[in-house]
Amino acid sequence: MVTDLGGFVASTFKRGLQFINIPTSLLAMVDASVGGKNGIDLGHIKNQIGVINLPEMVLIDTDFLNTLPAEQIASGLAEMLKHGIIHSNNYWERVKNIAVSNKNEFETLIWDSIEIKKEIVAKDPLEKNLRKTLNYGHTLGHAIESYFLKSPDKKNLLHGEAVAAGMVLATFISMETYGFPKETLFDISKTIFKYFPKQSFDKKDIEAIINLLVFDKKNRNGQVLFVLMKDIGNYKIDCVVSNNLIYNAFDYYKNF
Amino acid sequence: MVTDLGGFVASTFKRGLQFINIPTSLLAMVDASVGGKNGIDLGHIKNQIGVINLPEMVLIDTDFLNTLPAEQIASGLAEMLKHGIIHSNNYWERVKNIAVSNKNEFETLIWDSIEIKKEIVAKDPLEKNLRKTLNYGHTLGHAIESYFLKSPDKKNLLHGEAVAAGMVLATFISMETYGFPKETLFDISKTIFKYFPKQSFDKKDIEAIINLLVFDKKNRNGQVLFVLMKDIGNYKIDCVVSNNLIYNAFDYYKNF
Numbered sequence: 001m002v003t004d005l006g007g008f009v010a011s012t013f014k015r016g017l018q019f020i021n022i023p024t025s026l027l028a029m030v031d032a033s034v035g036g037k038n039g040i041d042l043g044h045i046k047n048q049i050g051v052i053n054l055p056e057m058v059l060i061d062t063d064f065l066n067t068l069p070a071e072q073i074a075s076g077l078a079e080m081l082k083h084g085i086i087h088s089n090n091y092w093e094r095v096k097n098i099a100v101s102n103k104n105e106f107e108t109l110i111w112d113s114i115e116i117k118k119e120i121v122a123k124d125p126l127e128k129n130l131r132k133t134l135n136y137g138h139t140l141g142h143a144i145e146s147y148f149l150k151s152p153d154k155k156n157l158l159h160g161e162a163v164a165a166g167m168v169l170a171t172f173i174s175m176e177t178y179g180f181p182k183e184t185l186f187d188i189s190k191t192i193f194k195y196f197p198k199q200s201f202d203k204k205d206i207e208a209i210i211n212l213l214v215f216d217k218k219n220r221n222g223q224v225l226f227v228l229m230k231d232i233g234n235y236k237i238d239c240v241v242s243n244n245l246i247y248n249a250f251d252y253y254k255n256f
Numbered sequence: 257m258v259t260d261l262g263g264f265v266a267s268t269f270k271r272g273l274q275f276i277n278i279p280t281s282l283l284a285m286v287d288a289s290v291g292g293k294n295g296i297d298l299g300h301i302k303n304q305i306g307v308i309n310l311p312e313m314v315l316i317d318t319d320f321l322n323t324l325p326a327e328q329i330a331s332g333l334a335e336m337l338k339h340g341i342i343h344s345n346n347y348w349e350r351v352k353n354i355a356v357s358n359k360n361e362f363e364t365l366i367w368d369s370i371e372i373k374k375e376i377v378a379k380d381p382l383e384k385n386l387r388k389t390l391n392y393g394h395t396l397g398h399a400i401e402s403y404f405l406k407s408p409d410k411k412n413l414l415h416g417e418a419v420a421a422g423m424v425l426a427t428f429i430s431m432e433t434y435g436f437p438k439e440t441l442f443d444i445s446k447t448i449f450k451y452f453p454k455q456s457f458d459k460k461d462i463e464a465i466i467n468l469l470v471f472d473k474k475n476r477n478g479q480v481l482f483v484l485m486k487d488i489g490n491y492k493i494d495c496v497v498s499n500n501l502i503y504n505a506f507d508y509y510k511n512f
Contacts, residue, residue, distance in 0.1 A: 008268075011307065012264075012268065012305050012306065012307055013304065013305060014304060014305075014306075014473045015293065015295070015306045015307055015308055015473065016307060016308070037271065039271070048269065048270060049268050049269060049270075050268065050270075050271045051267065051268055051271055051272060051307065052271055052272070217270045217271065
C-alpha cells in the first residue's frame with residue numbers, strides 16, 4: 001500500500017517527481033514495488049485509480065522481513081507462487097517447498113521472483129499480452145478482496161490471501177477450459193491450502209463476487225476476461241468464462 | 257478547468273484511458289487543451305496535482321465562442337498576447353490589434369496561437385528550457401490568482417486576468433534586469449490595460465503574493481525562478497528576481 005500510495009503521489013504531485021521504492025514487506029518486495037503500476041482504491045473497489053510510472057530504483061533489504069508477521073510473509077508468498085505457475089516448472093517446484101527460515105534460500109527465491117516479474121514487465125510494459133499473466137488469480141482475487149472489505153460480517157483478507165483463493169479458482173477453470181493437468185491442479189491446491197486458511201463462500205457471497213467482476217480493469221466490451229493456463233508456464237489471455245464455471249470452481253475450492 | 261479535470265481523470269482512472277479534448281472556451285482552445293499538461297488545485301494553491309499526458313485529439317469549433325461572455329474572451333486573449341510576446345513581433349503586432357468581431361481574422365489568430373504553442377511543446381515536451389516560456393507572466397500570475405481566490409475581500413480573478421497582470425509585472429522586471437525595450441513595455445502595458453481592468457494591490461497583498469511564490473512548480477533549491485524576456489521573441493529562463501524588484505514592478509503596474 002505504501003509503494004502504491006507513494007508512487008501515485010510522486011507521479012501526480014507537481015506533474016511528477018522522481019521516486020525510489022524501499023519495500024519492507026515481502027508482498028512489496030516481490031510484486032508491488034516492481035513494474036511501475038500503482039493503484040488507489042475507489043470506495044471498496046480495488047486499484048481503480050492509478051498510473052504506470054517506474055521508480056528510479058527499488059532498494060531491497062531482506063532484514064526488514066525479520067519483523068514481519070507470519071501472515072504477511074504468506075501474503076507475499078502468494079505472488080511468488082503465482083510467479084512459479086506463470087513462469088516455469090523449475091521455479092514452481094523450488095518456491096512451493098520454500099523454507100522461509102533458510103535465509104539464503106529465501107533471499108535467492110525473492111531475487112528470482114523479482115527477476116521473473118522484471119523480465120515480464122520489460123517485455124510488455126503496457127500490458128498488451130504477456131504482462132497480463134501477472135494478473136493470474138487476480139480477477140477473482142480482487143473481487144473476493146473487495147467483497148470481504150465491504151462486508152461487515154467478513155474479516156478483511158490480506159491481498160495474498162485473496163489471490164491465493166483466486167489462483168485455486170483460476171486453475172480449476174483452466175483445467176475445465178484448456179485441459180490444465182489435473183495432478184498439477186491438485187499440487188497447486190495442496191500447496192496453497194498449506195499456507196492459506198480456506199475461506200467460506202456461500203451462494204450469496206459468490207453472486208456478489210461475480211457482480212464485482214465488472215469493475216475489473218481488464219474487461220473489454222462488457223466481458224470479463226481471465227488469464228488462464230494450459231499448463232505451468234503456458235498461458236492464455238483474454239479468456240471468457242461463464243458464471244456457471246465460476247460456481248463450479250467455488251465448489252471445487254470448498255470441497256478440496 | 258474541464259479539460260484539466262477531464263485529462264487528469266482520464267490519465268489516472270484505471271491507470272489511464274485515451275481521451276480527446278473539445279474546448280469550448282477561448283482559454284481552453286489556445287492553451288489548456290493543447291500540450292497535455294493538466295492541473296488540479298490543492299487547497300488554494302493552483303495546479304499542485306497533475307500529470308503530463310497528451311489527448312488523442314483536440315477538436316475545436318469556434319462557433320462555441322459565440323455564446324462566451326466578453327470577460328471569458330478576454331481571459332483567453334491573455335494567453336494569445338503571451339504567445340505574441342514570447343514568439344515574435346509579427347504575431348504580437350497582429351494579436352494586439354485583434355478584432356474579435358471579424359470571425360475570419362479571429363479564427364486565423366486562434367489557429368496561429370495554437371501553432372505557436374504546439375511548436376514549443378513539440379520542441380521541448382518535458383519543459384527543460386523552451387517550454388518554460390509558456391509560463392511567461394504565470395509565476396506572479398498564479399500567485400495573484402491563488403491569493404485572490406483565498407482572500408474573502410477580493411473578487412476571484414479569471415486565469416487570464418491574473419496572467420495579464422503577471423505579464424505587465426514580468427515585462428517591467430525584464431526591462432530592469434535584461435534591458436527589455438522600454439517602448440515595447442509601454443506597448444504591452446497599454447494593450448493589456450485595454451482589455452483588462454487594473455487590479456489594486458496594497459503592501460499586505462504584495463507581501464502575501466510574494467509568499468505564495470514558494471509554491472511555484474518551477475522553483476529549484478528554494479529559489480523562485482522567472483521566465484523573463486530580453487525582447488519580444490527573445491527569452492531567458494531560470495531568472496532569480498529580488499523581492500525588491502517585485503515591489504517596484506507592482507509600483508509600475510499601479511502607476512501606469
